[in-house]
Amino acid sequence: xxxxxxxxxxxxxxxxxxxxxxxxxxxxxxxxxxxxxxxxxxxxxxxxxxxxxxxxxxxxxxxxxxxxxxxxxxxxxxxxxxxxxxxxxxxxxxxxxxxxxxxxxxxxxxxxxxxxxxxxxxxxxxxxxxxxxxxxxxxxxxxxxxxxxxxxxxxxxxxxxxxxxxxxxxxxxxxxxxxxxxxxxxxxxxxxxxxxxxxxxxxxxxxxxxxxxxxxxxxxxxxxxxxxxxxxxxxxxxxxxxxxxxxxxxxxxxxxxxxxxxxxxxxxxxxxxxxxxxxxxxxxxxxxxxxxxxxxxxxxxxxxxxxxxxxxxxxxxxxxxxxxxxxxxxxxxxxxxxxxxxxxxxxxxxxxxxxxxxxxxxxxxxxxxxxxxxxxxxxxxxxxxxxxxxxxxxxxxxxxxxxxxxxxxxxxxxxxxxxxxxxxxxxxxxxxxxxxxxxxxxxxxxxxxxxx
Numbered sequence: 001x002x003x004x005x006x007x008x009x010x011x012x013x014x015x016x017x018x019x020x021x022x023x024x025x026x027x028x029x030x031x032x033x034x035x036x037x038x039x040x041x042x043x044x045x046x047x048x049x050x051x052x053x054x055x056x057x058x059x060x061x062x063x064x065x066x067x068x069x070x071x072x073x074x075x076x077x078x079x080x081x082x083x084x085x086x087x088x089x090x091x092x093x094x095x096x097x098x099x100x101x102x103x104x105x106x107x108x109x110x111x112x113x114x115x116x117x118x119x120x121x122x123x124x125x126x127x128x129x130x131x132x133x134x135x136x137x138x139x140x141x142x143x144x145x146x147x148x149x150x151x152x153x154x155x156x157x158x159x160x161x162x163x164x165x166x167x168x169x170x171x172x173x174x175x176x177x178x179x180x181x182x183x184x185x186x187x188x189x190x191x192x193x194x195x196x197x198x199x200x201x202x203x204x205x206x207x208x209x210x211x212x213x214x215x216x217x218x219x220x221x222x223x224x225x226x227x228x229x230x231x232x233x234x235x236x237x238x239x240x241x242x243x244x245x246x247x248x249x250x251x252x253x254x255x256x257x258x259x260x261x262x263x264x265x266x267x268x269x270x271x272x273x274x275x276x277x278x279x280x281x282x283x284x285x286x287x288x289x290x291x292x293x294x295x296x297x298x299x300x301x302x303x304x305x306x307x308x309x310x311x312x313x314x315x316x317x318x319x320x321x322x323x324x325x326x327x328x329x330x331x332x333x334x335x336x337x338x339x340x341x342x343x344x345x346x347x348x349x350x351x352x353x354x355x356x357x358x359x360x361x362x363x364x365x366x367x368x369x370x371x372x373x374x375x376x377x378x379x380x381x382x383x384x385x386x387x388x389x390x391x392x393x394x395x396x397x398x399x400x401x402x403x404x405x406x407x408x409x410x411x412x413x414x415x416x417x418x419x420x421x422x423x424x425x426x427x428x429x430x431x432x433x434x435x436x437x438x439x440x441x442x443x444x445x446x447x448x449x450x451x452x
Contacts, residue, residue, distance in 0.1 A: 007173070007177060007178065008167070008170045008171055010170075011166060011167075011169070011170030011174070012163070012166060012170055014166075015166030016166075019159045019162045020159070022159075023156065023158070023159045026155055030148065030151050031148055034147070034148065039133070043119070043131070043133045046131070047119060050090070050121050050131065051121055051123055053066060054121065054123050054128050055123050060090065060092060060128075063090065063098065063099065064099055088131070088132070089101035089103065089110075089133075090129060090130070090132075091110055091115070091129060091130040091132070092128070092130075093127055093128050093129055093130075095110040095114075095130065096108070096110075097110065110130070110132075114132070115130050118130040118131055118132040119131045119133070177208070179203070180200070180201075180203055180208045180209075180211070181208070183200045183201065184200055184211065184212065184215055187199075187215065187219070191219065196223040196226050197219065197220075198215075198219045199219060202216070235397075240276065240279070243275045243279075244276070246269075246272045247269050250268055250269050253265075279414075282414045283414070285421075286397065286414060286417055286418050286421055289421030294342075294421075294425045296338075296339040296342060296426065297339045297341070298337050298338060299340065300335040300336070300337055301335060301337075301338055301340050301343070302333075303333045303336060303375055303377060304329055305340075306343055306347060307327050307329065307347075307368060309340075310344065311325055311327055311366060313344075313351075314351045314352070314355060317355055318355055321355060321360055323358050323360065323362050323363065324362070324363045324364070325351075325355075325363075325366075326363065326365050327366050327367070328365050328367035329368050331369070331370070334375065334448050336374075336375050336446050338426050338446060339426070342422050342426075343377075343422070343426070345418070345422060346422050346423060346430075346444065347366070347377070349415035349418060350419060350442045351366070352415065353415060354381035354383070354442075355381075357381060357383035357440065358382055358383040359382075359383065362381065363381070363382045364380070364382075365378075365379075365381075366378070367380070373447060373448070374447040374448050375448060376443055376444065376445050376446075377446065378441060378442060378443045378444065379441075380439060380440070380442075381439050381440055382439045383440060384439075385434040385436050386432060386434035386440050387436060388436075391432060391434065394416055395416045395417055395419075395420045395432075396417060397414060397417040419442075423444055423446070426446060427446075428444060428445050428446040428447065429444075429445045430442065430444050430445070431443050431445075
């Protein structure tokens with residue numbers, strides 16, 4: 001059974017139950033209140049008649065002839081002379097029964113608690129008798145029965161109309177509620193068929209709207225991941241093909257005697273083989289880090305020693321390019337629990353990027369400072385900065401802002417991805433801050449306490 005059918009049936013059952021209960025309560029209440037109204041009207045009228053009779057005769061003697069109460073009373077007519085005495089008991093001021101109802105006998109003295117439930121008959125402020133009326137002994141007249149039947153038929157017709165409206169509203173609500181689910185189902189089937197770029201409209205701000213928003217986000221992430229995997233496969237193939245082609249070309253040329261067997265020729269082959277080795281090692285490091293399989297040799301390390309190590313390693317290249325490389329550390333900092341070799345690898349990647357994008361005469365600054373619940377290490381350069389539209393992707397694998405840039409001058413595109421994975425393996429975070437013409441600032445946040 002489809003969900004929409006279940007919802008329609010559910011709405012219908014709830015509607016029928018509610019309408020049935022309302023109709024039943026309305027019928028019972030109408031019957032009770034109408035009977036009470038007629039009974040009260042009769043009682044008040046008959047009480048006035050009895051008071052008038054006593055005022056005129058000074059006694060209730062002969063009241064039975066004036067009001068012949070015999071047989072069951074037909075409810076519905078207010079004239080007390082047409083009533084019958086099974087519902088009426090008349091007693092004198094002493095509680096002696098004069099006109100018996102269905103519960104008492106003539107001459108019987110009523111106990112005080114029974115009289116307390118009766119209505120006193122008063123003439124000139126004096127109680128001259130008691131009237132006891134029992135509503136349960138009244139019977140409906142034909143006119144009253146017809147009136148109540150019309151009320152019940154009206155309630156039944158209203159209930160049927162309400163059921164029809166409930167069914168119509170149930171169908172509309174079921175279609176409205178299940179429409180997003182049908183759209184999500186169709187989109188998931190499309191994704192299962194390989195079409196990952198699916199989007200569903202967000203039609204509300206409730207749980208279904210949140211589900212649609214989450215689905216769209218998931219679809220975007222999956223589509224982007226698929227494109228990234230395809231791009232990564234193409235990039236890896238390109239990165240591997242270039243050095244392999246160079247190596248094979250030189251080997252063929254050496255075999256054919258096209259080029260002499262010189263140290264320079266073997267040096268080219270060696271350089272390309274090293275390049276292949278570095279790429280494979282980068283890929284292995286990245287895969288281990290992203291899979292959480294990276295083995296870290298943690299030990300307490302002074303942040304200054306990490307900055308000094310990176311500065312010493314890159315100062316010759318900085319001097320060769322005419323770039324000032326300086327360390328900015330103005331305070332003593334607590335030690336951080338890290339793998340010093342892996343953190344050196346992170347800083348090497350950041351400093352290499354900074355030197356690559358800083359023009360001659362520029363400056364690269366390495367710094368460390370206190371931060372909330374940890375220490376921040378940073379590398380800031382005075383280069384052209386990072387464009388805002390490329391900022392979300394700079395830590396992606398093989399990402400290059402300029403897709404046409406030569407790989408031999410632009411790196412493999414794995415350095416920042418590796419840096420992020422290594423920092424996250426230490427329980428830290430890395431972020432980039434930049435603006436056009438303001439240089440780039442890469443900030444690493446590391447906790448001072450070890451996170452497992």
